[in-house]
Amino acid sequence: MDKLRLVAMLMAGVAYCFAQPPQINPDTVQLTMAPVQGSVYVLMGDGGNITVQVGKDGVMLVDTGFAPLAPKAMAEIRKLSSGPIRWIVITHVHTDHTGGIAAMAKLGMTHESIGPPRVVAQSNVLNRMTGPQPNNGPKIPEEEWPNDEYFLPTKDFFFNGEAVVVYHVPDAHTDGDSIVFFRRSDVLSTGDVFTPGSYPIIDLSRGGSVDGEIAALNKIIDITVPAKYQEGGTIVVPGHGRLCDEADVVEYRNMLAIVRDRFRDMIKKGMTLEQVKAAKPTLDYDTQYGSTTGFWTTDMFIEAVYKSLSGKK
Amino acid sequence: MPHLPRCRVTSFLLVLCAMLVLPAFAQVDFTGEWAPLYHEDGPERLPGPELGDYTELPINAAARMAADTYDADRISVVPEYQCRPHGGDYSMRGLGNLRIWREIDPISEKLVAFHTHLLAWDSERTVWMDGRPHPPDWAPHTWQGFSTGVWDGNMLTITTTHLKTNYMRRNGVPRSDKAVFTEHWTRHGDYLTVVTVIEDPVYLTEPLVRSDNWYVDPGQNIGVFGCEYAPEVPRPEGTVPNHLPGKNPYLKEFADWYGLPYEATRGGAETMYPEYQKKIAGEYHPPEKCSRYCKCTSLFDCNVTSK
Numbered sequence: 007m008d009k010l011r012l013v014a015m016l017m018a019g020v021a022y023c024f025a026q027p028p029q030i031n032p033d034t035v036q037l038t039m040a041p042v043q044g045s046v047y048v049l050m051g052d053g054g055n056i057t058v059q060v061g062k063d064g065v066m067l068v069d070t071g072f073a074p075l076a077p078k079a080m081a082e083i084r085k086l087s088s089g090p091i092r093w094i095v096i097t098h099v100h101t102d103h104t105g106g107i108a109a110m111a112k113l114g115m116t117h118e119s120i121g122p123p124r125v126v127a128q129s130n131v132l133n134r135m136t137g138p139q140p141n142n143g144p145k146i147p148e149e150e151w152p153n154d155e156y157f158l159p160t161k162d163f164f165f166n167g168e169a170v171v172v173y174h175v176p177d178a179h180t181d182g183d184s185i186v187f188f189r190r191s192d193v194l195s196t197g198d199v200f201t202p203g204s205y206p207i208i209d210l211s212r213g214g215s216v217d218g219e220i221a222a223l224n225k226i227i228d229i230t231v232p233a234k235y236q237e238g239g240t241i242v243v244p245g246h247g248r249l250c251d252e253a254d255v256v257e258y259r260n261m262l263a264i265v266r267d268r269f270r271d272m273i274k275k276g277m278t279l280e281q282v283k284a285a286k287p288t289l290d291y292d293t294q295y296g297s298t299t300g301f302w303t304t305d306m307f308i309e310a311v312y313k314s315l316s317g318k319k
Numbered sequence: 320m321p322h323l324p325r326c327r328v329t330s331f332l333l334v335l336c337a338m339l340v341l342p343a344f345a346q347v348d349f350t351g352e353w354a355p356l357y358h359e360d361g362p363e364r365l366p367g368p369e370l371g372d373y374t375e376l377p378i379n380a381a382a383r384m385a386a387d388t389y390d391a392d393r394i395s396v397v398p399e400y401q402c403r404p405h406g407g408d409y410s411m412r413g414l415g416n417l418r419i420w421r422e423i424d425p426i427s428e429k430l431v432a433f434h435t436h437l438l439a440w441d442s443e444r445t446v447w448m449d450g451r452p453h454p455p456d457w458a459p460h461t462w463q464g465f466s467t468g469v470w471d472g473n474m475l476t477i478t479t480t481h482l483k484t485n486y487m488r489r490n491g492v493p494r495s496d497k498a499v500f501t502e503h504w505t506r507h508g509d510y511l512t513v514v515t516v517i518e519d520p521v522y523l524t525e526p527l528v529r530s531d532n533w534y535v536d537p538g539q540n541i542g543v544f545g546c547e548y549a550p551e552v553p554r555p556e557g558t559v560p561n562h563l564p565g566k567n568p569y570l571k572e573f574a575d576w577y578g579l580p581y582e583a584t585r586g587g588a589e590t591m592y593p594e595y596q597k598k599i600a601g602e603y604h605p606p607e608k609c610s611r612y613c614k615c616t617s618l619f620d621c622n623v624t625s626k
Contacts, residue, residue, distance in 0.1 A: 040457050050457055224557040227399065235404050235440050235546065237462055237483075249459045254496075256399045257484045263559040264388065271563050287564070290384035293521045294495055 030074045037075070039082045042249060043241045044191025045166055049082055051075065053102040057195040057243050059188060061166025064089035065114060068186045068195040068243075069097055070106030079106065080113040090119040093165055095172055096127035096152055097197025097245065098180045099134045099212060108149040126161060127152035128174045130182030134212060173229075175199055175222035179206065179245075181213025183222060187229055194229055198245035202254055205288075205295045206262060207302050208310040216266055216314040223259035227252060261291050265311060273316045282312055347473050347506045349433060353417040354536035360529075361615035364412050366623060368490040371570035373586030374579075382492055382522035383585060387567055389491025390560035395551070397559060402546035404440035406485035407463040408500040411513050411531045414618075415439040416541050424449075433468065433475075441544045446477050453480050460496050475504040487522065492586075495521035509535040525588050576611055578604040 030052060037051035039058070049056040049071070056079060057068035065087050071079055083091075091114025096104055111122045132155045135146045161172045168190030175183045179198045186195040198207060199222040208214040230240035230252035242250040268287045277285070288296065288304060296304035312318070357364055363372075373386060394400045405413045415438030422432040422445075433446040446466045453465055464482040468475050479500050487494040498519035505512045511533040518526050574581040580602035589595055615621040 038455070038457065040455070048457075220557055228556075232399075235402050235442075235462070236399055236548075237404075238459075241459065248457045251459060252399065253403070253462075253483055254460070256397065259557060260393075260397065260559045263557055264561045267559075267561060268563060285564075290381045290388065293379070293381045294497075 030072045032074050032078050035075055035078065037078055037082050039085065040249070042191070042243060043193050044188065045168065046188050046191045046193040046241075046243075047086060048243050048249065049079055051079075053105070054097075054100075054198065054245050055195075055243055055247075057186070057193070058083055058086065059166055059168075059170075059191070060087040060089070062089075063166045064092040064118070066093040066095070066165055066170070067091060067110065067114075068095045069103040069197065069245075070094060070110045072102055073105040073109050076106040076109030076113060080110065083114075088116065090114055090116040091123045092119075093163070093170075094123050094125045095170075095184060095186050095195075096125060096131055097185070097195070098183045099131045100180075100198065100209075103197065103245070104131075104135070104150065107152075108147065111149075122153075124154040125152040126154045126156065126172060126184075128182040128184050129155040129157040130180070130213065131155070134180075134182065140211065173225060175218070175225050177213055177215045177218030178222035179214050179219065180209050185222070185226060185229075192231075192240045193243060194226060194240055195243040196226055196245060199223065200226060200242065200244045200250075200255060200258060201246045202244055202250055202258055203247040203295070204297065204302060205291075205304065205307040206258075208307070208314055210310055210313055214310075214314075216262070216269075216311050220259065220262050220266060223255060223262065226255050227259060230255065261295070265291070266315065269311050269315050273312070279309060279312050279318075283308055346430070346470050347475065347504075348421065349419045349475070349504060349506060349511065350421050351419060352536050352539045352541075353419065353511055353533035354539060355414075355416065356532040356534055357616050359531065360412070361617075361621060362612035363488065365414065365615060365618060365621040366612065368488050369573040369576070370490050371567075372490060372573045372584055373488070373492060374584055375591055376487060376492060376586040377523050377525045377527055377588035377591055378487070378492060378586045379522060379524050382487070383587075384564065385493045385522075386488075386491040387570060388562045388564055390562050390567075391491070392560035396554060398548045398550045401548035402440070403485075404442050404462045406482055406494060407444060407466070407479050408482065408494065408498070408515055408517050409486065409489075410437050410439065410442050410444070410463070411502075411515065412529065413437070413439045415544075416536070416539050417533060418541055436541065438541050438544055440546065446475075453478075464500075471503075473505070475502075477502040477504065487517070487519075487527065493522055495519050497521050498523075511535075576606075578606055 035052045037049055039047055039049050042048050045059050045061050047058040049058055053071040053075060054069050056071050059066040065083060091110060107125055114123060132152050135151050159174055163170055168188055171187045171189060173185050175185055183197055183199050185197060199219060206219050208216060208219060230242060232252045233239040236253045238251055240252060242255055244250055265288055272282050292304050418436040420434050421430060422434060424431050430448045432448055435444045442463060444463045444466060446468045448468050458481060460481045460483045462483050464479040466477050466479040468477040482496055482498055484496045485494050486492060498517055500515055500517040503514040512530060514530045516526050516528050571581055574584045580599050583590055583599050611623055612621060
């Protein structure tokens with residue numbers, strides 16, 4: 007995926023954080039269903055990645071993408087399985103991951119269905135979806151809410167012959183982030199706490215933080231086990247972008263940990279946000295992760311890191 | 320049909336047969352055991368590069384900052400770095416012997432791939448020769464990347480994509496996962512020359528060209544590398560050693576040891592070309608007597624204190 011396309015996807019995907027949901031034209035969106043490992047696939051296109059697990063029990067999804075893309079996404083899923091969607095796990099509140107909940111739940115019901123799917127999310131996701139929306143946005147209809155929230159550190163269940171473990175990683179990208187581990191397939195779906203093509207989007211307005219983000223990346227590294235010489239093994243499906251493994255997450259974590267160390271030092275010295283920006287503290291990573299245009303620019307990342315670590319609003 | 324003498328028909332058929340099989344014979348077989356030669360860049364490749372030495376690298380400001388803030392403790396403190404192999408673009412420069420073998424399709428007898436095995440981290444590569452495309456953008460990246468080869472006369476030209484982030488030089492100069500490298504393999508009797516051209520839109524302003532040479536060594540026996548990562552000192556999770564910008568005390572050592580002007584050690588495209596020598600004329604003061612890596616062409620004569 008080239009950088010422009012990734013940035014465009016992130017722009018569309020995260021626009022919901024601070025504004026109205028973007029206009030999506032399903033006719034122009036290209037979706038790609040890629041095999042990951044074991045029983046797990048990933049559906050990539052505009053919006054967040056949708057992780058798909060299929061088997062004799064039916065279909066499980068991690069995230070649902072944008073609502074307008076649901077029929078097209080469902081058509082791709084039906085190429086893998088005709089079974090009912092039984093589980094949907096939502097990694098966080100942003101609409102590029104949650105927008106399709108109602109549509110996918112409806113489209114995923116078959117004659118074998120025993121009712122609508124369980125829609126699992128950490129309780130902060132439900133709290134934010136049921137509360138007032140940013141910028142006086144419209145209320146989110148009840149059928150788009152999770153119906154199976156959890157508030158303990160983990161939630162697990164068994165589906166399609168394997169254990170599925172959902173971990174809450176607090177105060178990272180948002181305050182309601184979940185990562186989902188398919189234990190037999192050895193695949194970890196991370197949501198937007200890991201977006202290898204861009205700086206992490208720290209959504210301060212929804213409880214995100216730099217330290218929480220680093221802790222979440224450390225948790226991913228704890229769970230993943232590489233095969234020979236730090237390659238392969240557990241495959242990581244990021245919130246956006248290509249398939250990865252532990253080594254890719256390590257590089258990303260290292261970047262953020264080093265950036266954090268620099269900001270802490272500058273904040274300790276009493277530097278203002280403008281002084282920090284002028285010092286170009288992320289210069290070495292900007293050509294890899296940064297952007298001067300679009301929804302999530304390098305400047306916005308710097309501001310978020312500064313505010314997160316300094317406590318200044 | 321005119322009558323042709325039998326000998327002419329036979330000759331014609333022989334020529335025809337030769338033409339049919341010629342393409343296969345025109346290609347070079349790299350199969351065998353190869354020992355690396357370190358006459359090029361010995362100190363960088365054997366003991367490892369000096370900190371702050373970015374000479375001959377067309378790096379940009381981002382790469383320079385990444386290298387300046389690199390702390391070598393990272394390769395031991397970050398457990399996941401302890402068994403991290405060289406990238407495919409660096410493997411041929413690294414320490415270790417090489418085995419190359421061919422994969423032949425048993426039905427068509429056509430060359431499907433070359434495979435390589437290097438001692439360091441038991442690294443193995445496949446160079447696909449069957450015309451298959453490179454993987455899609457969403458595919459995982461690997462240390463060795465995905466390689467395809469084509470013949471250019473007797474030279475094998477290989478293109479490699481889908482690399483994991485790694486190093487351009489083992490002193491912290493990075494190479495990104497967006498890099499693509501091209502190799503040209505040429506065999507001259509018992510010698511193999513590999514020219515590598517790295518293009519990295521993230522960290523390079525122009526391609527980096529390097530070459531390495533190998534000598535055929537049919538008696539060599541490549542051992543098992545083996546590596547197990549293990550944290551040896553308890554530290555807070557996620558500790559990543561690094562120097563704060565402007566605080567690395569070691570960056571000028573290299574320039575001081577070799578009498579080079581500091582700016583000449585900072586890399587960048589300009590410093591790679593002969594014209595740059597004029598720019599620093601009068602500022603280069605080599606030590607009167609060599610004191611570091613004076614003779615460094617094999618593992619056994621590469622001591623830092625050798626005179």
